[in-house]
Amino acid sequence: MENTFGKNIIPDNDVERVEALKRYKIINTPPEHCFDHIAGLATQIFNVPVSLISLVDAEQVYFKANVGMGKATTSPRGVSICSLAVLDPEVTVFENAPHEPCLLTNPNVAGSFGLKFYAGAPLTTADGFRIGTLCIIDKIPRKFDANSRAILKSMAKIVMDEIELRLSSISEVELQHQLMEETTASNEELLASNEELIRSQIEVGKLNAELSETNSEIRAANEELLSVNHALKVTQNSLLLVNAKLAESENLKNMAIEQADLGIWYIDADTRAFIPSPRLKQFFGYHEDETMPYEAAVSQIREDYSAKVVEKINEAFLNNESYDLEYPIIEFRSKRQRWVKSTGKLNPAEKGRKSYFSGTVLDITEQKENEQRKNDFISMVSHELKTPLTSMGGYIQVLQMRADKNKDGMSGNILSRAYIQTKKMSTMIDGFLNMKRADTGKIPIDLKLFDMADLIKEAEVESLATISSHNIIFAPVETTPVVADKDKVGQVITNLINNAVKYSPLGSTINVACIRVNETAQVSVKDEGMGVLPTDQDKLFDRFFRVDSKQMANISGFGIGLYLCDEIIRGHGGKIWVESELGVGSTFYFSLPL
Amino acid sequence: MGKKICLLEDDEGIREIIEMILTDEQYEVYGFSNIKDFMAFKDKGKQDLYLLDVRLPDGNGLLVCDDLKNDEATKKIPIMMMSAHAGLNEMKRNCKAEDFIAKPFDIFDLLKKVDYHLTNPH
Numbered sequence: 001m002e003n004t005f006g007k008n009i010i011p012d013n014d015v016e017r018v019e020a021l022k023r024y025k026i027i028n029t030p031p032e033h034c035f036d037h038i039a040g041l042a043t044q045i046f047n048v049p050v051s052l053i054s055l056v057d058a059e060q061v062y063f064k065a066n067v068g069m070g071k072a073t074t075s076p077r078g079v080s081i082c083s084l085a086v087l088d089p090e091v092t093v094f095e096n097a098p099h100e101p102c103l104l105t106n107p108n109v110a111g112s113f114g115l116k117f118y119a120g121a122p123l124t125t126a127d128g129f130r131i132g133t134l135c136i137i138d139k140i141p142r143k144f145d146a147n148s149r150a151i152l153k154s155m156a157k158i159v160m161d162e163i164e165l166r167l168s169s170i171s172e173v174e175l176q177h178q179l180m181e182e183t184t185a186s187n188e189e190l191l192a193s194n195e196e197l198i199r200s201q202i203e204v205g206k207l208n209a210e211l212s213e214t215n216s217e218i219r220a221a222n223e224e225l226l227s228v229n230h231a232l233k234v235t236q237n238s239l240l241l242v243n244a245k246l247a248e249s250e251n252l253k254n255m256a257i258e259q260a261d262l263g264i265w266y267i268d269a270d271t272r273a274f275i276p277s278p279r280l281k282q283f284f285g286y287h288e289d290e291t292m293p294y295e296a297a298v299s300q301i302r303e304d305y306s307a308k309v310v311e312k313i314n315e316a317f318l319n320n321e322s323y324d325l326e327y328p329i330i331e332f333r334s335k336r337q338r339w340v341k342s343t344g345k346l347n348p349a350e351k352g353r354k355s356y357f358s359g360t361v362l363d364i365t366e367q368k369e370n371e372q373r374k375n376d377f378i379s380m381v382s383h384e385l386k387t388p389l390t391s392m393g394g395y396i397q398v399l400q401m402r403a404d405k406n407k408d409g410m411s412g413n414i415l416s417r418a419y420i421q422t423k424k425m426s427t428m429i430d431g432f433l434n435m436k437r438a439d440t441g442k443i444p445i446d447l448k449l450f451d452m453a454d455l456i457k458e459a460e461v462e463s464l465a466t467i468s469s470h471n472i473i474f475a476p477v478e479t480t481p482v483v484a485d486k487d488k489v490g491q492v493i494t495n496l497i498n499n500a501v502k503y504s505p506l507g508s509t510i511n512v513a514c515i516r517v518n519e520t521a522q523v524s525v526k527d528e529g530m531g532v533l534p535t536d537q538d539k540l541f542d543r544f545f546r547v548d549s550k551q552m553a554n555i556s557g558f559g560i561g562l563y564l565c566d567e568i569i570r571g572h573g574g575k576i577w578v579e580s581e582l583g584v585g586s587t588f589y590f591s592l593p594l
Numbered sequence: 595m596g597k598k599i600c601l602l603e604d605d606e607g608i609r610e611i612i613e614m615i616l617t618d619e620q621y622e623v624y625g626f627s628n629i630k631d632f633m634a635f636k637d638k639g640k641q642d643l644y645l646l647d648v649r650l651p652d653g654n655g656l657l658v659c660d661d662l663k664n665d666e667a668t669k670k671i672p673i674m675m676m677s678a679h680a681g682l683n684e685m686k687r688n689c690k691a692e693d694f695i696a697k698p699f700d701i702f703d704l705l706k707k708v709d710y711h712l713t714n715p716h
Binding site: 382383386387388389390391392393394395397398422426433444446485487 | 605607608610611612614615618649678679683684686697698699700701702
């Protein structure tokens with residue numbers, strides 16, 4: 001920095017002083033009326049041409065007010081005499097400047113301006129910094145007394161007050177400004193926030209709507225859940241009830257199985273494993289905890305029944321039918337014989353369950369033994385009855401011969417009737433005996449080749465000789481060779497004809513025929529009798545079955561005739577059936593394979 | 595003298611009637627009511643026909659038939675079995691007797707069969 005004064009013009013505290021100046025925000029600002037006025041007042045009071053209010057910055061001196069010094073606004077610090085004036089707390093006065101050693105080279109003094117007088121009072125801040133001066137300048141030398149100095153100093157104090165005032169007003173304005181800016185900013189922020197809020201509100205509204213929708217959905221779902229819950233409760237109750245009933249029925253079933261002394265088994269559809277119940281194992285002589293394989297069970301069927309039973313069981317399973325068989329088994333350890341009634345069937349698949357085989361086995365040993373005793377009894381009684389019948393028949397026949405020899409027609413006639421009665425009785429006894437045999441499953445069938453035409457002829461001869469109550473017509477029969485038991489088949493024909501006689505009105509017609517139909521010999525016996533209800537037709541061939549009606553009340557019989565016919569025909573692999581219309585008549589058929 | 599017929603029948607009534615009608619037909623009839631007496635009969639081998647019942651108090655007529663058929667002295671004499679048993683067919687299969695007749699029988703049938711076996715020796 002240029003220094004025209006030849007001595008130090010920078011005080012020790014210059015940095016702080018410059019800072020203090022800057023605080024007032026007055027450097028390099030346009031002229032202001034109040035400062036110009038004070039400077040003007042100073043020129044008038046002290047009668048000088050120039051007065052300045054200077055502010056001494058680090059490098060430059062700024063003139064805040066300038067009266068009489070042209071348009072100058074600044075001066076370098078090393079040139080302006082105010083730089084000297086701020087060094088002294090008192091008023092600095094140069095009464096005749098060209099004589100002052102420090103001002104000898106000063107352009108203001110030595111230059112064209114020709115400065116001769118200078119007086120400057122420092123502008124001192126409240127905290128003691130001298131930031132500038134109020135000075136007066138003249139081009140002629142002057143005397144400046146103490147009074148003048150005091151006045152200048154006071155005026156400098158006024159300037160300082162103004163500067164302070166100005167700062168405070170600036171601060172106020174700035175504060176206002178700042179506040180306004182802040183307010184504006186806040187406003188904007190508020191607006192923005194507002195918009196944000198509005199947007200948020202819209203969002204919230206939307207969310208709210210969604211929420212309320214969701215809410216109502218939840219409510220609906222809740223209600224549904226409640227009703228489902230209720231339904232579930234109802235279902236649960238029903239299930240509990242069903243469960244209880246199932247348990248009860250299971251109980252009853254088990255009781256029934258126990259009471260009936262039933263052994264049960266099933267064959268698992270997946271593993272094909274044979275699963276017998278404990279009772280069933282007992283029947284076969286096994287302990288409850290022992291395994292009893294299917295093959296073992298089969299091998300315990302009595303030899304003479306084994307093949308037939310196995311065949312029937314396999315056949316039933318293969319054709320999806322059920323079976324119902326009676327056969328003797330030999331117990332595993334004791335080798336004791338036990339009769340069983342065995343049933344089985346294929347249970348077809350149902351929802352969620354595969355098909356499986358199951359069956360029951362009932363111990364019928366006692367029943368069989370009773371049956372045997374009954375059969376033995378029948379056999380014995382029949383035999384015992386036949387014996388006197390034989391001699392009685394013989395006696396009657398001997399008498400008959402005598403009557404014939406003696407030409408006693410009346411006696412002969414009576415005796416022949418008596419003989420017919422013994423024959424009837426004999427036939428009846430044969431029936432009982434045969435029934436016994438059918439029961440034990442062995443009506444002996446003695447197969448021989450013969451001609452059906454011959455058999456029908458014999459039947460014709462016999463019926464013509466014995467039956468005069470009905471008109472029996474035998475249709476001509478072609479030669480029809482069959483392999484069968486002639487006596488038994490003859491018995492069936494006789495039985496059917498006798499039945500026709502028994503159940504149709506006196507004098508009505510009975511037609512007997514034998515024709516070939518589809519590789520069978522088919523015999524038919526047609527009557528004009530009372531006929532049979534459709535519901536009774538199948539039962540006709542059951543043992544001891546008799547149609548329950550008023551008409552039947554007067555017709556005797558045991559209900560074994562057709563049962564035996566059925567047994568005999570089935571024993572031949574044939575078929576027996578009836579076609580009938582109530583009140584019109586019946587036709588009984590049987591067919592034998594050729 | 596007529597042909598000799600040996601009758602084994604335990605029922606007195608039947609035995610009587612058979613004896614009656616056969617005697618009437620000029621046959622010589624020897625009647626027995628049990629196997630023991632029949633087997634003790636010395637002239638067993640001199641008969642022309644045996645009429646045997648099956649069910650007898652001291653045994654089975656079928657076994658008697660077997661004995662007779664296994665005995666050189668009697669095996670050629672025809673045998674007729676008589677039975678009230680319904681299983682005659684079965685019986686026929688297991689018995690060597692020449693003929694069978696079911697009780698109760700028609701006496702004319704019996705006479706026909708007897709005549710047949712006596713006039714057609716085997």
